[in-house]
Amino acid sequence: MAFEERNLAYDLSLFEDDDKQYTTVPQSTREKTKSGANAAKKKPSAETAEDRNAEKGQRKKYSPLKVLSSVVAGLFVVGALATIIMGQAQLTELNRSIEKKTEELKQKQSQYTQLDMNVRSRYSTAIVEEYAKDELGMSKATNYQKEFVNLSDGDKAEVLTEESQNIFSTIVDAVTGIWS
Structure with missing residues (x-):
């Protein structure tokens, strides 16, 4: 639990030999990390983005x-x-x-x-019939009161023709009458 609260940086370059030539870390970077490790040992507080910007003296510019x-x-x-x-x-x-x-x-x-x-x-x-019988004195019609009408005298068809006014139309009608 005590390790989770610390915010220390580990510098592995301390364990390397300075005399060896296969080291890929430049000397200036090594010095920065040593000074950063010493500063981290002295002051274990975390830096925020605002602190970094304040140190740089720069303010973020918006387009x-x-x-x-x-x-x-x-x-x-x-x-x-x-x-x-x-x-x-x-x-x-x-x-x-x-x-x-x-x-x-x-x-x-x-x-x-x-x-x-x-x-x-x-x-x-039923109520209408009762009212008509009692109040109005009406009764149902009997057969002698009924009168039947016969409408079927046979079918008739009448054709109306116009009278021809000139002689040519009468000749044409006569010829068509013969052929039909």
């Missing part, structure tokens, strides 16, 4: 084109989300109005059924 593109992309995302939310709100309102109209339709159908049953019970055939 105006990148900032503008980020702002436009952000506005596009916000606009898309606003459109989706507005669409969902309208959809919810329409669903509520459909539900209200459906409930109103059910009530009207129930009322229609109820009124239809009342009308049928009041004006049934």
Whole structure:
């Protein structure tokens, strides 16, 4: 557990011989790592990116084109989300109005059924016949009151022809009459 809390850098170049020629690490790098290892031994605190930038004296520069593109992309995302939310709100309102109209339709159908049953019970055939017999003094028609009409005197067909006004049409009609 004690090893997890430490943030020390290990310099393996300390174990190498300086006289050997197969060393690939340049001398200047070795000196930096030795001084960095000594500094790490003296001060075991972790550096942050802000500390490094402050030491360098540099501030990160932002490109105006990148900032503008980020702002436009952000506005596009916000606009898309606003459109989706507005669409969902309208959809919810329409669903509520459909539900209200459906409930109103059910009530009207129930009322229609109820009124239809009342009308049928009041004006049934038996009740109308009884009212006509008792109140109006009417009775059913008998055979001697019925008069039958005969409409079948045979089938007739009449052809209407126009009278010819000139002699040529009468000759043509006569010739066609012969051939037919």
